[in-house]
Amino acid sequence: MTSNTEQIRFLSCGDSAVTVEFSKEMNEETNRKIRFLAAKIANEGIRGVSESVPTFCSMTIYFDPFVISRKKLEKKILKIISSYKEGSAGKKRVFLIPVCYDGDYAPDMEDVCELTGLSKEEVIDIHSSTDYLIYMLGFLPGFPYLGGMDKRIEAPRLDSPRTTIPVGAVGIGGKQTGIYPLASPGGWRLIGRTPVKVYDPDREAPIVYRAGDYIRFCPISAEEFEKIAATGGSEIKVREEN
Amino acid sequence: MPKMTIISPGPLSTIQDAGRFGYMDTGFSPNGAMDLYSMKIANLLVGNAMCDGVIEMTMMGVSVKFDATSTVAITGADMQPELNGEPTKMYAAIEVKAGDVLSLKMAKSGMRSYLAVAGGFDIPLAMGSMSTNLKCALGGFEGRKLKKGDEILLRQSVPKAHVGSRDIKPENNFENTIVVRVVLGPQDDYFTENGINTFLTSEYTVSDKSDRMGVRLDGEQIENKNGVDIISDGIATGAVQIPASGTPIIMMADRQTTGGYAKIATVISADLKNIAQAKPGTKVKFKAVREKEAVSLKKEEDKKLKKLQYELTYSVWKD
Structure with a gap:
């Protein structure tokens, strides 16, 4: 086997699922390999495989054991992964999420400034100047676990979580930042809100991004927020890079 | 269009089918019936496709009034169904007429019952499924549990004569102690030998x-x-998740798609129905089996359903 596959372990998840563990720690290279496998399965398909769920260091694959045995499936997976070459994970897709960091849209901004010792402008500038890699989606539909947030804006979670966080809220929880795709309880500090619908059950793709894509937050004013919200907010812009 | 009206909804009654597939990578739980086996039998008894939408009732059943002739079947937990106040059968195709009231009571045994109506419900699919996703208020009847006064449209009025006389031996034989078979993994290596031993030998409630x-x-x-x-x-x-508290949680239809606690084992497909029907207080003992055995048990269950489907489709039964 090639170096691509030497760390791979297959973890049993009963008779109809298996978790492919790529490595024991999360990093961008591992994520690219996972993304490569996810794309291969999505584009070419494996007969008998119904779903594949990419996570930080692994991917859980659901299969029909009457159609493909786990042994055969593992062989196929190893074959795909060994064909991975650096740069073969495809185009970088960056989803542009407009965020209003002002007023009522950012109830915890003052606290975050105090905790970090930064001005509001600095927090916004730092938060919106990175392409964040989506390591995985989970917790809620479309909730992205993002990597790469600047240490300077890390802020601990709230001591007692809010019972409702509004849809579209953008927050910081410890070393992570993210968006709430639907209203939910949660303990993150809210520094902004997006008018676009990250989750839209009526859109052709209810969730537009996948693990392996990137998210970039783009600051907007309260007026722009209203304008986008008035359009329904179903459209999310994407930038593609090679 | 014919319809049925909910007179009394029970504590948690939702529309479910086999589940919402293809969206797990974006964080959507599959939802769907907890006891898929009973759901499929309910559908077969009324001549529906095996995975059509049904009403899943929890602990206590619904009372519904029909406004047209229809054929229904109830499977799963024994909720002592009555038609216009008279006891009626579980695991049988039952004809109801306009004005009839079908009412179910507390589950005498088991946890969840399934009510299928011939021809199915006229409910639009949401992301490919009729299943209710309570967290997202998606699918099913307006994305929520049923309440009093809800009118569920039926695709058509189907008299029993069109379905055939269907009546099978009730399967609801729910024990107070169940043995649940598991395959160890994905993270059994996070637990000590002692821990695995505890898991496989002690009795849980x-x-x-x-x-x-x-x-x-x-x-x-x-x-x-x-x-x-x-x-x-x-x-x-x-998946049998062991959080910091040290006692197991078996992850079911509405689970999160990802999580950060070690999972000691996974319940085999064929035994999920038993867990779905285990009411509070039921004793559970785990038994480890090999994956191969789990697959052949799943196959057995699948064969049973296909045999039933064949019999119900191609033979005319007499009462």
């Missing part, structure tokens, strides 16, 4: 905090090696 997300068990704590936190990974149906 189904907690009343169980729901469609997870069946929680009380009992002896399972010893881990260095904590149970993992880097979040996928959670399969039936």
